[in-house]
Amino acid sequence: MKNKLSNAIFTVCCFLSVSTALAVEPISPIQPVKNINLAQVELGKKLFFDPRLSLSGHISCNSCHNLSLGGVDNMQFSIGHNWQKGGINTPTVLNSSMNLAQFWNGRAADLKEQAEAPIVNPIEMASNHVLAIKVLETIPGYVIEFRQVFGSAEITIDRVTSAIAEFEKILITPNSRFDQWLLGDPSAINDYELAGYLTFKTSGCVACHNGPGVGGQSFQRLGIKDVYETDHPAQGKADVTGKVSDINVFKVPLLRNIELTFPYFHDGEVETLEEAVDTMARVQRGVTFTRQENARVVAFLKTLTGEQPSFNIPTLPPSGPDTPLPEPFL
Numbered sequence: 001m002k003n004k005l006s007n008a009i010f011t012v013c014c015f016l017s018v019s020t021a022l023a024v025e026p027i028s029p030i031q032p033v034k035n036i037n038l039a040q041v042e043l044g045k046k047l048f049f050d051p052r053l054s055l056s057g058h059i060s061c062n063s064c065h066n067l068s069l070g071g072v073d074n075m076q077f078s079i080g081h082n083w084q085k086g087g088i089n090t091p092t093v094l095n096s097s098m099n100l101a102q103f104w105n106g107r108a109a110d111l112k113e114q115a116e117a118p119i120v121n122p123i124e125m126a127s128n129h130v131l132a133i134k135v136l137e138t139i140p141g142y143v144i145e146f147r148q149v150f151g152s153a154e155i156t157i158d159r160v161t162s163a164i165a166e167f168e169k170i171l172i173t174p175n176s177r178f179d180q181w182l183l184g185d186p187s188a189i190n191d192y193e194l195a196g197y198l199t200f201k202t203s204g205c206v207a208c209h210n211g212p213g214v215g216g217q218s219f220q221r222l223g224i225k226d227v228y229e230t231d232h233p234a235q236g237k238a239d240v241t242g243k244v245s246d247i248n249v250f251k252v253p254l255l256r257n258i259e260l261t262f263p264y265f266h267d268g269e270v271e272t273l274e275e276a277v278d279t280m281a282r283v284q285r286g287v288t289f290t291r292q293e294n295a296r297v298v299a300f301l302k303t304l305t306g307e308q309p310s311f312n313i314p315t316l317p318p319s320g321p322d323t324p325l326p327e328p329f330l
């Protein structure tokens, strides 16, 4: 009886939300990118895939942000230089232009600023900016391309990170089934998934997970209603500001393509979407989802998987006679 009643309520709600979808929904469809410098995108794509930006010649941005795996590597902690494990779960680069800042604690203002860090991070690519530039300057194909793209052959970190950031801007995933529904196709998601969306809304998840990225719009405390148990040392924004009030305040992650980007949370402790949803309900909202509620929210979240970026794998220009040799680790 209760089920029948709630089904009836859902039917009414779904009818209402379809007819007014664009006007009132807290989540908006992913829009096409505008004002893109296509020449920089092509160069940035090469740099994103080029392992020669790492000391070992082995690690590229794509090693950890694998574009065939939703922009992550599905590991709790990524493997970097010398088999070192990263200290925090790798977020996706997909739709990362929709974040109000970059990194879990927001310490980089934008994609360009972010891109400087991994090249020199000793546990990631372990190079330095002088070496990385020297590598690029001795690869004749890059010298030609930097000249074409920027008007002069000068290769600087500023230009490298501009191109990478421009490429990352095209890594959006539009046209998910949920976006098709938002745009007015009532058959794009089924009633069960729609019921999951309504639970997601009525449970208050949309207070933080909203906008085109379904997150990425604010910093929020992890563990508002109940403690999030973890041994992980990250303190979120407090690590940047030193403020006690910022302890455990993290950037709200994007939930786009969330079924692809396991494991979950900054400590990568949670393997399944089911457990992540239950944890969020408990620690952020102080509610315990029934199995049915959990299952339909998970079903809704899976409708957020969009069209993955698709392009030809770039052919990288060959090294020249003076290109510093890679220093592989054993």
Ligand code: HEC
Pocket: 048, 059, 060, 061, 062, 063, 064, 065, 078, 079, 080, 081, 086, 087, 088, 089, 090, 091, 092, 093, 096, 099, 101, 102, 103, 104, 105, 111, 114, 115, 118, 119, 123, 124, 125, 164
């Ligand atoms: C060894 C693995 C590794 C490599 C290589 C790597 N990253 Fe990351 N990336 C990470 C980790 C881990 C984080 C999260 C760090 C944090 O928040 O403190 C991250 C964060 C990011 C973010 C922020 C996303 C967000 O939601 O905040 C972007 C964008 C990004 N990386 C792009 C790049 C680019 C571009 C490159 C190549 C120049 C690169 N990464 C190389 C592991 C890696």
Ligand code: HEC
Pocket: 200, 203, 204, 205, 206, 207, 208, 209, 219, 220, 221, 222, 224, 250, 251, 252, 253, 254, 255, 258, 261, 263, 264, 265, 266, 267, 276, 277, 280, 281, 284, 285, 297
């Ligand atoms: C008060 C803000 C807030 C609310 C409300 C909230 N979340 Fe979150 N959510 C966050 C933050 C912050 C994180 C990142 C926590 C971390 O790992 O440090 C997160 C992480 C997640 C993740 C894991 C994402 C990833 O990439 O690892 C999922 C899934 C998620 N939330 C779903 C939900 C669901 C479902 C609800 C409603 C029951 C909800 N959230 C309510 C702020 C919120």
